[in-house]
Amino acid sequence: MEHKKLNLTLKVWRQHGPKTPGCFVTYPIAVSPDTSFLEMLDEINNELEKKGKEPIAFESDCREGICGTCGLVINGQPHGPIPRIATCQLHMRNFKDGDTIYIEPFRAKAFPIIKDLIVDRSPMDRIMEAGGFISVNTGSVPDGNAIPIAKEIASEAMDAASCIGCGACVAACKNASAMLFVSAKVSQFALLPQGKPERYQRVEAMVKVMDEYGFGSCSNTYACEAECPKGVSVKNIARMNREYFMSKIKG
Amino acid sequence: MGWVWKSLNSSIGKKLVMAVTGVALMLFLIIHLAGNLSLYGGSKAFNGYVGLLEMIKPLIRVIEVILALVFIFHIINGVRLWIENKIARPQGYTINGSRKNTDVFSRTAFITGSIVFIFLILHLQTIWYKFNYSGTELDLYTITTEWFTHWWYSLLYLIAIVLLGFHLNHGFQSAFQTFGWNSKKYFPLIEKLGTIYAIIMTLGFGSIPIYLYFFGGK
Ligand code: SF4
Ligand code: FES
Numbered sequence: 001m002e003h004k005k006l007n008l009t010l011k012v013w014r015q016h017g018p019k020t021p022g023c024f025v026t027y028p029i030a031v032s033p034d035t036s037f038l039e040m041l042d043e044i045n046n047e048l049e050k051k052g053k054e055p056i057a058f059e060s061d062c063r064e065g066i067c068g069t070c071g072l073v074i075n076g077q078p079h080g081p082i083p084r085i086a087t088c089q090l091h092m093r094n095f096k097d098g099d100t101i102y103i104e105p106f107r108a109k110a111f112p113i114i115k116d117l118i119v120d121r122s123p124m125d126r127i128m129e130a131g132g133f134i135s136v137n138t139g140s141v142p143d144g145n146a147i148p149i150a151k152e153i154a155s156e157a158m159d160a161a162s163c164i165g166c167g168a169c170v171a172a173c174k175n176a177s178a179m180l181f182v183s184a185k186v187s188q189f190a191l192l193p194q195g196k197p198e199r200y201q202r203v204e205a206m207v208k209v210m211d212e213y214g215f216g217s218c219s220n221t222y223a224c225e226a227e228c229p230k231g232v233s234v235k236n237i238a239r240m241n242r243e244y245f246m247s248k249i250k251g
Numbered sequence: 252m253g254w255v256w257k258s259l260n261s262s263i264g265k266k267l268v269m270a271v272t273g274v275a276l277m278l279f280l281i282i283h284l285a286g287n288l289s290l291y292g293g294s295k296a297f298n299g300y301v302g303l304l305e306m307i308k309p310l311i312r313v314i315e316v317i318l319a320l321v322f323i324f325h326i327i328n329g330v331r332l333w334i335e336n337k338i339a340r341p342q343g344y345t346i347n348g349s350r351k352n353t354d355v356f357s358r359t360a361f362i363t364g365s366i367v368f369i370f371l372i373l374h375l376q377t378i379w380y381k382f383n384y385s386g387t388e389l390d391l392y393t394i395t396t397e398w399f400t401h402w403w404y405s406l407l408y409l410i411a412i413v414l415l416g417f418h419l420n421h422g423f424q425s426a427f428q429t430f431g432w433n434s435k436k437y438f439p440l441i442e443k444l445g446t447i448y449a450i451i452m453t454l455g456f457g458s459i460p461i462y463l464y465f466f467g468g469k
Contacts, residue, residue, distance in 0.1 A: 011345075024345070073344060073346075073348075075346050075348065076344055076345075076346035076347050076348025076349075076351070077348040077351055077352065081351075102345055102346045104344055104345060104346075107340055107342050107343065107344060108339060108340055109338065109339050109340065109341055110339070172348075172352055174336070174340075174349055174353070174358070175332075175336035175339055175340070176336070176339040176340040177262070177336075177339070179262070207261055207262065207263060208261070210262065211261055211262050214338070214339055215262070215339060216262075216335060216336035216338075216339030216340065217262040217265050217266065217332050217335060217336060218262065218266060219266075219269075219332065219336070219357065219360065219425075220266075220357060220421075220424075220425040220428050220429065221349075221353040221354075221357040221358055222352075222353065222357070223349065223352040223353045226351075226352035226353070227352050234428065234433070235433050235434070235435070235438075237428070237433075238428050238429075238430075238431045238432065238433035239431065240263070241263055241266070241267075241428075241429060241430065241431040242431030244261075244263045245263075245267070245431065248254070248258050
């Protein structure tokens with residue numbers, strides 16, 4: 001079924017490099033409601049390239065909500081108006097004919113803009129390197145059920161592990177805090193027996209790196225959970241706080 | 252003890268300072284309100300209550316110092332967090348989506364706190380300082396009820412109390428979250444308790460200026 005095209009006005013943040021000032025550039029476009037948000041940007045870029053103009057720089061990889069690279073702030077909301085999806089899963093049918101859509105990059109001191117809509121999210125990788133792993137000698141694959149884990153615990157760990165590291169929590173938080181991301185990573189290990197031996201070193205190391213990169217401090221507004229494409233719960237933040245206090249008490 | 256200081260200066264440590272001082276202040280408010288309600292009993296009841304406190308003056312002085320420290324830590328830490336958090340996002344968004352992903356209570360905690368702080372100064376100056384240090388011969392009941400005959404004073408007080416209610420509604424559940432006491436089972440209950448607490452405080456403190464302004468506390 002062929003749908004009527006939507007006439008939209010896009011205001012896209014264009015910025016040549018990290019140090020140059022940016023501004024919004026207006027692009028009128030008519031798109032099919034079946035187009036995905038990123039496909040719409042592709043269409044604009046095709047047009048721009050045809051005219052010999054520089055295309056809009058934005059990131060994407062999997063385009064199915066698992067790699068976490070595609071985050072954009074759409075009308076003030078990371079990943080757009082629909083909850084629990086990534087930008088790549090957003091479709092234009094969620095917008096109305098005549099809408100004006102502001103497209104901005106994630107904004108945080110810890111996420112400097114590289115170009116246009118692309119930001120440097122590598123501080124999240126540095127946080128992972130500080131403790132987002134378990135130290136075991138590799139060998140043959142261990143037997144799946146060698147360590148029994150209660151279903152509830154396994155599910156909770158899985159929920160935390162569903163974080164795709166997109167950084168929308170940082171983008172959504174008025175304090176640009178990375179607590180939801182870091183707490184998801186701390187939790188996925190702290191819940192499971194394999195992660196327990198290093199739990200206290202882990203939380204201290206990850207929080208330390210998080211603070212060094214200049215992410216803000218959490219003030220419990222829970223914007224992160226509301227905007228997280230995977231619905232990672234702020235209960236993980238509570239768990240990380242507990243882990244952190246215990247690490248301090250136990251030394 | 253260097254590690255304590257260092258830990259309290261981490262992002263999680265700063266939350267903890269906010270929560271611990273906040274809980275202390277919330278407990279203080281309960282006692283403060285309980286005492287204030289004796290205003291409804293008229294001059295005798297209220298001054299009687301004040302007399303009780305006067306009898307344990309040295310202890311009250313110690314509590315006042317502790318309370319002042321708690322207030323100062325809560326305020327300085329809050330201001331510091333606000334400044335640091337502004338620095339963490341040097342450039343804001345053109346479209347502000349915060350209405351869609353946060354509630355008004357947590358979003359405005361700094362603003363409501365700031366206004367309550369201004370009120371606190373006025374409150375201390377006009378009542379606490381006047382009674383204790385201005386060399387007045389008047390009793391506390393007379394001082395207090397006198398102020399509330401001015402409509403602007405009563406109104407200011409009322410506005411500050413409503414905003415305090417907003418602040419508390421955020422603070423109560425927020426403290427539990429910070430302590431790490433958040434579980435699926437009882438957190439909804441904590442949020443409800445927090446709202447009930449905030450409403451009781453707002454109605455309790457807020458009814459006093461209305462009562463005193465309209466009925467003069469006779
Ligand atoms: S917690 Fe959610 S919003 Fe934050 S990085 Fe992970 S998936 Fe993205
Ligand atoms: S492109 Fe991979 S999550 Fe959107």
